[in-house]
Amino acid sequence: MNQQITWDAAALTDTGLKRARNEDSHLFRPEKRLFAVADGMGGHQAGDVASRMAVDFVDAFFREAPAADADPQEVGRSLLDAAQHANQEILARGAAEPDKYGMGTTLTTLIALDGACVIGHIGDSRAYRLRNGALSQITTDHTWVQDQVALGALSRSEARRHPYANVLTRVLGMPDADGADVLLADVASGDLFLLCSDGLTSMIEHPDLEALVAQDKPLEQLAQQLVEAANVRGGHDNVTVILLRPVAA
Numbered sequence: 536m537n538q539q540i541t542w543d544a545a546a547l548t549d550t551g552l553k554r555a556r557n558e559d560s561h562l563f564r565p566e567k568r569l570f571a572v573a574d575g576m577g578g579h580q581a582g583d584v585a586s587r588m589a590v591d592f593v594d595a596f597f598r599e600a601p602a603a604d605a606d607p608q609e610v611g612r613s614l615l616d617a618a619q620h621a622n623q624e625i626l627a628r629g630a631a632e633p634d635k636y637g638m639g640t641t642l643t644t645l646i647a648l649d650g651a652c653v654i655g656h657i658g659d660s661r662a663y664r665l666r667n668g669a670l671s672q673i674t675t676d677h678t679w680v681q682d683q684v685a686l687g688a689l690s691r692s693e694a695r696r697h698p699y700a701n702v703l704t705r706v707l708g709m710p711d712a713d714g715a716d717v718l719l720a721d722v723a724s725g726d727l728f729l730l731c732s733d734g735l736t737s738m739i740e741h742p743d744l745e746a747l748v749a750q751d752k753p754l755e756q757l758a759q760q761l762v763e764a765a766n767v768r769g770g771h772d773n774v775t776v777i778l779l780r781p782v783a784a
């Protein structure tokens with residue numbers, strides 16, 4: 536799709552059924568074609584602070600939306616910069632405030648351009664694209680179990696149930712993290728993009744998630760159904776979803 540497009544979008548976050556607080560944060564700026572999900576971690580409410588810092592940082596960093604026809608590579612470099620600076624800010628605050636020491640957060644950011652979505656990613660929140668009924672994961676989880684899957688030591692379903700399933704290898708707030716990944720996904724008519732925290736994907740198996748997302752429904756209603764599906768299966772974690780769909784202008 537290279538003509539000018541507009542985006543239909545919806546977002547929803549929910550504490551789930553087991554956690555007392557929602558430590559996920561999200562950024563929903565359709566007017567800037569800018570979206571992000573962050574899943575914070577750390578005691579004494581520091582997880583909320585870290586995830587909120589990350590999305591607020593991205594919002595401020597992209598005060599002006601990148602032009603819809605901007606070079607995706609250049610936008611990708613800006614996303615890397617944003618993640619690096621957010622990391623420094625979170626580390627500095629964690630060092631200065633003892634109750635926030637060691638706080639961290641995932642960050643998956645998507646900027647929609649006319650020909651492509653540019654995604655910056657660190658941690659285990661995810662970006663997916665649904666095309667012709669098939670849901671593909673664009674991001675790779677920065678988790679210990681994902682490394683084992685890549686090595687062939689664990690299957691995907693073993694990884695989901697593994698006691699170390701939540702052990703992250705890269706997040707913002709980690710001094711020696713290798714930084715974020717940047718991914719480019721082309722956009723075709725009929726595509727649907729999903730950003731989510733692991734509270735969605737840890738509760739819903741891939742085939743069920745694919746079937747849910749493939750329903751032809753308004754995005755607000757789809758977002759609601761995804762959150763409900765996570766809660767019906769136990770709602771063990773906070774869940775955040777952002778859905779977007781290109782609409783030819």
Ligand code: CA
Nearest residue numbers: 574733734772
């Ligand atoms: Ca989570």
